[in-house]
Amino acid sequence: MIKFMPILLALIMGLVSFKFSAWRTAKELKARSTELADPRLTPLIKDMAKALDLPRIRVHIYEIxxxxxxxxxxGKIYLTRGFYERYRQGAVSAEEMASVIAHELGHVALGHSRRRMIDFSGQNALRTALAMILNRFLPGLGAVISGAALSLLMARLSRSDEFEADAYAAALLVKSGIGTAPQKALFEKLSHLTGARGASVPAWLLSHPKTEERIKAIEKLETDWGLTKA
Incomplete structure (x- = not known):
């Protein structure tokens, strides 16, 4: 029992870390956000709420x-101030912003948000526990191997979540009368908007799927739904 104590302590620390991280995140979001009130976005948000049979969808602006x-x-949805300002400057349309909200609603509906908080908050504890086990067989290499293995696992889980949220958003946008065109158009803009430079990074190391893969997945859905010809 004693030899397993360090591993048990690492797992306990992971649980404590999760609880603290969730509390800190909620406090930060509450302190630095205000509810969105926009004359062009509000009608689109209402259309999505109606499609979901919800009385209201609350969206907040997070001041970063x-x-x-x-x-x-x-379950609350947030758009960052930086994203909202790109929209106000005309770099992003109201319909494209609506597709972002639909995507985040997908993460909530599919349980990704809560699971992701658990995943990422507990990573350090899991990495420590796995390193302790591996170090018994590969002294000095346990931390390196456990870190790499967990990074690959989390990237794969994140990419899977993104595809699922994309599909949810596409269905919601179609049902709301907005359509998937804004969703695909935004994918084309994301790299420029965020300043991302992932072209030289292997796809399996990226936390988000490649743009062309996301668009292709949406186009397959459109064909499956009879919106476009095969």
Missing amino acids: EPVNGLAAPD
Whole structure:
């Protein structure tokens, strides 16, 4: 029992880390956000709420500069100030912003937000526990191997979540009368908007799928739904 104590302590620390991270994230979002009120976006959000048979979808502006959309573990949707400003400047259309909201709603509906918080908050503890086990067989290499293995696993899980949220968003956008064209158009803009430079990085190391893969997946859905010809 004693020899397993370090591993048990690492797992306990992971649980404590998750609880603290969730509390800190909720506090940060509440302190630095305000509810969105936009004359062009509001009607689109109402259309999506109607399609989901919801009385209202609350979207908040999170006061940070990076371009991003967020789905908190409590189900609230956030657009960053940096993303919203790109929209106000005309770089992103209202329909394209609606596709971001639909995507984040997908993360909430499919349980990704809460699971992702658990995944990422517990990573350090899992990495430590795995390193302890591997070091018994490969002294000095346990930390390196466990870190690489967990990074690959989390990237794969994240990419899977993104495809699922894309599909959810596509269905919601079609049902809302917005359509998938804005969703695909935004994919083409994301790299420029975020300043991402992932072309030289292997696809399996990226936390998000490649743009062309995401668009191809949406186009397959359109064909399956009879929206376009095969």
